[in-house]
Every structure is written in C-alpha cells, then in structure tokens.
Amino acid sequence: MSARDPLDAVVVGGGVIGLSIGWRAACSGLAVAVIDPTPGHGSTWAAAGMLGPVGEAHFGEDRLALLNVAAARQWPAFARDLEEASNRAIGYVASGTVLAAMDASDRRVIDDVLTFQTDLGLSPRRLSSRECRELEPLLSPGVVGGAEFPDDHQVDNRLIVDALLAASDRSGVTVIIDEVSAVNSKDGRVTGVTLRNGGTLDSGAVVVAAGCWSGGLGGLPHQVIPPVRPVKGLTLRVRASKGTPVLTRIVRGLVHGKSCYLVPREDGTVVIGATMEEKGFDLTVQVGSVHDLLRDARAVIPAIDEYELIETTTGLRPGSPDNAPLIGRTSMEGLFMATGHYRNGILLAPVTADAVVSLLDGKGVSDVIGSFGPDRFDSQQVGPPSGPVGVGT
C-alpha cells in the first residue's frame, strides 16, 4: 500500500499519545496517518485516568513534577477542545483527591509529600483522621490521617479513546489498523514506514509513539533506539451493587508502605489500581497481584467488599531510565520520539501533542518540555532508574 497523497507525518502507535498527536497535527493542517493494530487498547485502556500532578509527583523528580503541573493546567482546555471536536463527553471531573494513611509510617510519607508539593507552589491540605472521613465517608475507621489535593482531577481513559478516534476522523487523520514493522530511511533521513502486511507509507517525518514497544521498532539505527521498558500495571473495575454506598471522590491509600488508588466514575464504576511489576512483555493477570490489590483497597474502603468485580486488566507502561518521557527530535533527520511516559501518559498527552506538532511545523518547544528530549540519553552512561519514593501508582 502506498498513500495516494504524500503524508506530512506518520505516527507509529495509536494510544492516547499517538492519537493526540495525530489529531492536533491534523488540526494544524498537516496530512497525517496514525498506525496501530488496536488503537487505544494498550496501556491507555488499562489506565485509571487520574490527572494528578500532586499525587503523581515524586521526590528527586523536580523537573518532571514541574512538567506534570504544567500539563495538568493545560488539561481543562484540552478536554473542552476534544469534547467539542468529537462531540463526545470524556468524563472530565475536577473533584480532587483524598490521600489516606493507614499507619504512622504511612502518615510520615504524607507529611513529606505535603512539604514537597507546597514547595512546588501547589495547595494541598493536611487532614486529620476525622476530616478524611468527613470528606469521604466510605474511608475505613482505621485511617490515621491524610491530605486533600484539590488540584487533582480525572478523565475517563476509555471515553478519551472514543473521542480521539472521532476527532481524528473529523479532522482528516488516516487511522490505519496495522502494525509498523520498520521505519524506512535513505542517507540517514526518514522516508516513511513499512507495515506488517508489507505495504509502505511515504513520509518525511515519523513520530514514534509506540509506548513500551517503541524500542523494538525495526529500521532504527542503534543510537536512536529509545531506552524504554515495559512496567506492568494492573487495574480492576468494580461496581457498586444496588443499595451499596458510592465512593464520591478519588481516594489514594497508603497501606503499610504500599499504595493503591480508587477512582470513581460517573457511571458507577470504580477503577482500582496500584501494582507495578517489571517482568518484561507479560500481560498475565496474576493471582498474587489481584489478591494484594484487593487486600489493600478494601483496607482503605471496606465498603468495596460488597461491590461487583467486573474486570481485571493489565497494561504495559513505557518506563524510561529516569522515569521521564522522551519527547522531541532524534539525531536521525525526520525521526521524532513521543514515548516513555510511564505513569503519566494521559496527563502528558496534551503537552506532548503540542510539542510534537510544533516540532513538525519546524518550530521550537518551551523550556519545560525541552529538557525531555530523547538526546539526553545519547552521551551519558544510563544508570538504573530511580524508583518512586513518594506516592506511586
């Protein structure tokens, strides 16, 4: 297959990152194709859709925290644009998060998070055990204290997929259900891609947005292969039975050193998540992971015992050596990266899409995103990733 008209850009991967880039690129007048065997059904599908610059920020990741804060500020406008362009709701809710500690050690972690977030210019609020339960009556009586993060918000990760596909269609993006087997190049310059079925697409620009699979793409010279790895995440979807009390806001729990989260949707579903495992490209839903997640979630919100378990889903987040994304040009002319978003793919989709479209247009990017160029790994010896110290997912 060869496109009838030459493309301005091919986006490899149709998760929330690739679809956002495709849509925004088309809006700015570019002829663009997004290629994915199952658009929106990778880690985007397994996500919970929390947009929490506060809850997600970690110690030792100040630059990333600033990027997350900037990304969160951009979300309300992005949500409005996307709902208008797609004529679909995406479940954007600005309800804030309650973070609850189950023991004294967990409460000390919250103290540290409060200090860190206040230094970032955010406005978290410390809560007593009683205040936690006033804010969210379903919290366990065992909660010893917590905090409120009023700036957190959420979006329905699956409605976003529908909306991005609809907006892409309306704005003229070509979404191709296939897999890119290789990036093609000539004399060190990108010329397009080869598809799994053998066809090719010609394009002077290729954006790699294939999440944890980005490193396995064929045709990339060694020095531009992105150092991404799969980090398994598990989410459970549960639903309140008739007559069962309903969770009213996002709850994050710190349970004896482990963290979990519960995100209530407007349709009555609650998304529960936590587990992070590094076991390669393995999507198995493991007995031990499901048990531990249920154990921690019901310790925080005992009422979920009566809820119905409706789904167990795993996804592979794209981790990078410093847990930050790779966004920008590579040393290969015409090749761009938009991968390695780890826990923050949905939060960072708007800023990533705008940055990539700006680069495709031949313009620059802001300082806050400029330091996340993929070239930061070119010269340095890559060390082990720094694990999360604060409240991770």
Add this chain to the structure above:
Amino acid sequence: MSARDPLDAVVVGGGVIGLSIGWRAACSGLAVAVIDPTPGHGSTWAAAGMLGPVGEAHFGEDRLALLNVAAARQWPAFARDLEEASNRAIGYVASGTVLAAMDASDRRVIDDVLTFQTDLGLSPRRLSSRECRELEPLLSPGVVGGAEFPDDHQVDNRLIVDALLAASDRSGVTVIIDEVSAVNSKDGRVTGVTLRNGGTLDSGAVVVAAGCWSGGLGGLPHQVIPPVRPVKGLTLRVRASKGTPVLTRIVRGLVHGKSCYLVPREDGTVVIGATMEEKGFDLTVQVGSVHDLLRDARAVIPAIDEYELIETTTGLRPGSPDNAPLIGRTSMEGLFMATGHYRNGILLAPVTADAVVSLLDGKGVSDVIGSFGPDRFDSQQVGPPSGPVGVGT
C-alpha cells in the same frame, strides 16, 4: 409448538441432573425432551467437579453420606458409559484428595472427619505436616497436618456438559433451548408443559430438574412446590504460567476455620472454590468473596501467586431444608422431582438419573435413595437447615 409424537417424559432443566436423566431415559427406550434456555450453564458450569464422598460428607447427615458413598461407587461405570456413548473424554481422574490444616483447631476438625469417615467404612489416612508436603510439594510450609482421602476422584464439569449433550443427541433426546413457564395438568394429573414462547409440549410425565429455580415453576399446586433455595458458590479458574510448578492432586484446605479447595485439571487449569452465601438469586462476583478465596487458597498453596487468574464464575446451588436432594414422585400424578442436590449435583447425577428412569418405567427405587423422596417435606414442619459441621464447599 406441539411435539409431533407424544412424549413419554419432559425434563425441566438441562443441568447435569436433567441432561443425565434425559440421556438415561432415552437409553431405556423413552421418548424424552429436555428443556433449558442455556443447557449446562447454571451451577453445573460453575462447579469444580470433585467427586468426593469423603470430603463432602458432614456430621449429622449419615443417610446423605451413605447416598454419596453409593453414588461415588457408581461413577466409574457412568463415566465409561458416557465417554463411550458420546465419544468424548470427560476428564475422569481418580487421584484422591489431600486435606490440609493450617492451625491446631483446623487439625482437630480433620481428626473428627477421619473418625466419621472410618465409621462409614471408608479408608482415609492421617498425615503429618511432612507427609502432606511429600504427597503435594506445593503445600505451604505452614500446614500443621492433614489427611489423605484416596477414594476421592474428579471429573471435568464442563466436559460432562459437552458429553451429555452429544450422548443425548445420539440417543434421540430432544434438547429444546427454551424455558418452561408452567407445568400443565388436568384433574390433578400432569398433561405437559407450557414454554416461555407460548408453545406447549404434551407428556404424561414431567421431571422437575431446574435446580434452585425449581420452586418458581408455574402451574404447581402449593403442596408439591419443592422447598429449594439458591446458595451462591464462587469458583475461580487459574492457570500455571510457563515454568511455574504444577499442582498434582486435589487439595482441600482448612484455613483458620474456613475451607477452600483447589482442583487441578489435566489441561493445566486449577479450579479454586469455597464460598457459600445465601443472598437470593444473585450471581454477582463480589470483591470480598474473591479476596477471601484468594487469601485462603494462597495460604494453602503459595505457588498460585504466580498463576494467571483467567475466570471468576458464580453459580446458584439448589439447597433444601435438610441439605439433601429431592428425588422421586410427588403427590401430583405424573410429576417427579430431581432437585435440591446442593453441593453434590455432579456426584449424585448417576444415581439420580437411574432412580428417576426406574420410576418413569413404573418400577421402584433402592432404599438408599428411597428416603430422599420429595414427600418427606409434605407433613413435617420444616425447620432451619443444619449447616455443615465438617469440611464443606
């Protein structure tokens, strides 16, 4: 709809009981129809297929224990007949059961079960903690002692459904995918049934084998409505990952007063079950039940932590006031019951089918099954059911 030829019998319900009756009746020359909206997909589908006269027997249920023992003895021949008649394997395995106790109190329960079973003429064997782990190396080091029940065996409950449907087809049973809305009668004598779609079937004999739904059948005079109730059971299906150690035999665990079982299939699946709840006609897979079952099962077999969770299934067992089945004639001429089998539907299917076919032929039944006639509830004031004291499911 009216059958072209008059039927000798209509069986209401196509679970393991109804399908077995239909097949055996056709084998004895009767023209029979089995009616079910989803044959084999009720509690038969959710079952684990343990055929354990030992593990299933309870104190205070001596008559039922004797029936179970007789039923278990009949299974090998029934399995052979069914595999031959259907030309399908049903996963019959005579591997015995290990019962493992997690604390001293659980071990005392095992002592009582050993005494009871020995009195019944069975041959259980007491095991030390070490002997338990020699027999099944995946047992937790925390097991304090146990017992082996060499007479237990298992069958694949889902392969049985396939085999019974195939054998029914070959032997001329008419399996109708529909629901019986009412039993029809004239002058106190059964004349057939009315189907949900409005059609009727004429037959001088109707066998009610509709499990926990048997009591809701239309057209039954008050005095013959069977006193059955739904008792929810939960089974999980898990599978060993590549390279993970495999369970070699049926394991029952007594975990701090609660019991669970793990039944390994030849295809690598393990069926895990335990929960019994009486919450009406509710098939919800509840978070708390899944959690508790995983917690107890991994306490007994820690290796399942690495297994993949592939399915959560609930079924509604038909409980009766004395936890024993209702098998036999009713006071309404031409109306027979084969319901209330509770935990023992698969185990009791062969003896139930033979008894019902004998009655349809105008003959009698043996003493061991004769005391389970539905008329035992006619005159007496029905008291509360006696709960399981031993090792229940």
